[in-house]
Amino acid sequence: MTIIIDAYCTPGTERETQLSPRQLLRMMDDAGIDRAVIAPQDREIAVCNIDGNQRILEMAEQFGERFIPACSVNPWLGREGNDIFSAAIEAGAKLLVLAPALQGFNLGDELTDELLALAGELSVPVYIHTGPHSSSAPSQLLLVAERHLSTHFILGHCGSSDYSHDMPAVFSVAPKNVWFEISLVRPWAMASYKEMADPSRFIFGSYAPRNDPRLELQYLNREMPRERYPQVYGDNLLGLFQGAKK
Amino acid sequence: MIIDCHTHWSMDQWPQNKPDPETWWDVPGRHGIDHAIVLPLAALTDDTKLQLENDRIHQVCRESNGRMIPFCSVKPSQGDPAVAELQRCTGKFHTRGIKIHPWLQGTCVNTSHMDRICEVAGDSGIPLLFHDGTPCVSLPSQIGLLARRHPKTTMILGHLGLMEHWREAISVMRKESNIWGCLCGPHVAAIKEILQRCDRSRLLWGSDYGFGNVDPIDYRLDLLKIQNLKHGDMEKILDHNPKRLLSL
Numbered sequence A: 001m002t003i004i005i006d007a008y009c010t011p012g013t014e015r016e017t018q019l020s021p022r023q024l025l026r027m028m029d030d031a032g033i034d035r036a037v038i039a040p041q042d043r044e045i046a047v048c049n050i051d052g053n054q055r056i057l058e059m060a061e062q063f064g065e066r067f068i069p070a071c072s073v074n075p076w077l078g079r080e081g082n083d084i085f086s087a088a089i090e091a092g093a094k095l096l097v098l099a100p101a102l103q104g105f106n107l108g109d110e111l112t113d114e115l116l117a118l119a120g121e122l123s124v125p126v127y128i129h130t131g132p133h134s135s136s137a138p139s140q141l142l143l144v145a146e147r148h149l150s151t152h153f154i155l156g157h158c159g160s161s162d163y164s165h166d167m168p169a170v171f172s173v174a175p176k177n178v179w180f181e182i183s184l185v186r187p188w189a190m191a192s193y194k195e196m197a198d199p200s201r202f203i204f205g206s207y208a209p210r211n212d213p214r215l216e217l218q219y220l221n222r223e224m225p226r227e228r229y230p231q232v233y234g235d236n237l238l239g240l241f242q243g244a245k246k
Numbered sequence B: 001m002i003i004d005c006h007t008h009w010s011m012d013q014w015p016q017n018k019p020d021p022e023t024w025w026d027v028p029g030r031h032g033i034d035h036a037i038v039l040p041l042a043a044l045t046d047d048t049k050l051q052l053e054n055d056r057i058h059q060v061c062r063e064s065n066g067r068m069i070p071f072c073s074v075k076p077s078q079g080d081p082a083v084a085e086l087q088r089c090t091g092k093f094h095t096r097g098i099k100i101h102p103w104l105q106g107t108c109v110n111t112s113h114m115d116r117i118c119e120v121a122g123d124s125g126i127p128l129l130f131h132d133g134t135p136c137v138s139l140p141s142q143i144g145l146l147a148r149r150h151p152k153t154t155m156i157l158g159h160l161g162l163m164e165h166w167r168e169a170i171s172v173m174r175k176e177s178n179i180w181g182c183l184c185g186p187h188v189a190a191i192k193e194i195l196q197r198c199d200r201s202r203l204l205w206g207s208d209y210g211f212g213n214v215d216p217i218d219y220r221l222d223l224l225k226i227q228n229l230k231h232g233d234m235e236k237i238l239d240h241n242p243k244r245l246l247s248l
């Protein structure tokens, strides 16, 4: 059996993401998760990019193989943001996280173009949170993904919950550079989603500590058994990292 | 006792003239649910079905030996016909509440039409359960404004802000004492904070069961169970609060 990688966790110190790295490791052990992507917490994604990236990189270094560090940069920083992003990748970050609702921009516009092009050049996949707000709908992610075909995108949460109505249309036209991360997708929604896209496109993530990884895995396993869909639990994500240059 | 305060029954899925509760109840029964608030579904997207679905829901609930508790729906923006349909449901069926899904029904919350529905609901002593958690017509704060204008009407946030507006839902519940919240939608960490900061005597639990043959009940119950609440608090949310809400 292939390993299990959790595509999104937030070991943070504030609000609903208070979770020490050791607590996260215990959660992972309890759920049978081998490795996890760790991402900065909300404030660090919104305004304290450098501090957040550094905190996550240090944590990954301290705990070795089990954590895969992600970084974030607010696109409003422009060129300076591109430098912050490049520096984080240079220091070992494997994934760029954008959260339009937190960072105060609309994914449907051109603000992110330079940053996304740079991610493509560096072969760093970009995880973008989508949600029920109007800053980052799945349809908006398609707009940027179609403009940046050499950049790999992970559509976080599949628009959960109310953009689920758009997902059939999104699945049917999504270009090859888009993968679908399924944290916050309710287990019963996966029953229909799995019929609409190839298993090679789905990526398991728990979104801990907002969700409980053990519970999420248990219910996902009912809809998409690990024996039948091993790639969803780790290999699809790993494949994205293997394309990275650094 | 477990009372599921957010389920749906759809006339599209159960098209028989004489609706039979047993098949629908299979899933709740399997999970040890004792009662369920049953909300319309097909009529939320097609208002030509409103009257018929209201009829059928009250019929199927009547056949359920008290297990299923009927709510009706109306489309507030229709004006007089909406008020008339609500009065028909309260008069003829003694409906126990009203479901409003603002974005599916194309209805804004802060309108004079909605005010009229709230007045009738308040006079009849029945609550309104809203879909909430999504812009631009279903934010908890929008429902909070409505609740402020109608302090005698009880309103329920049917999803407590879902995944992103749950902090807003907490603020609204703390401000407006006639707002209740149904734990049906927010994630584990949000539920934890809602439990810490909201008046637990106005919290309910719901599964949103009733969409096709999917079974969300055990997952949504697990989201509550892993909070390790004291028995008394679980009892409040699953049993005592809904009974008080519905005068059961």
Ligand SMILES: [Zn+2]
Pocket: B006, B008, B158, B208
């Ligand atoms: Zn519902």
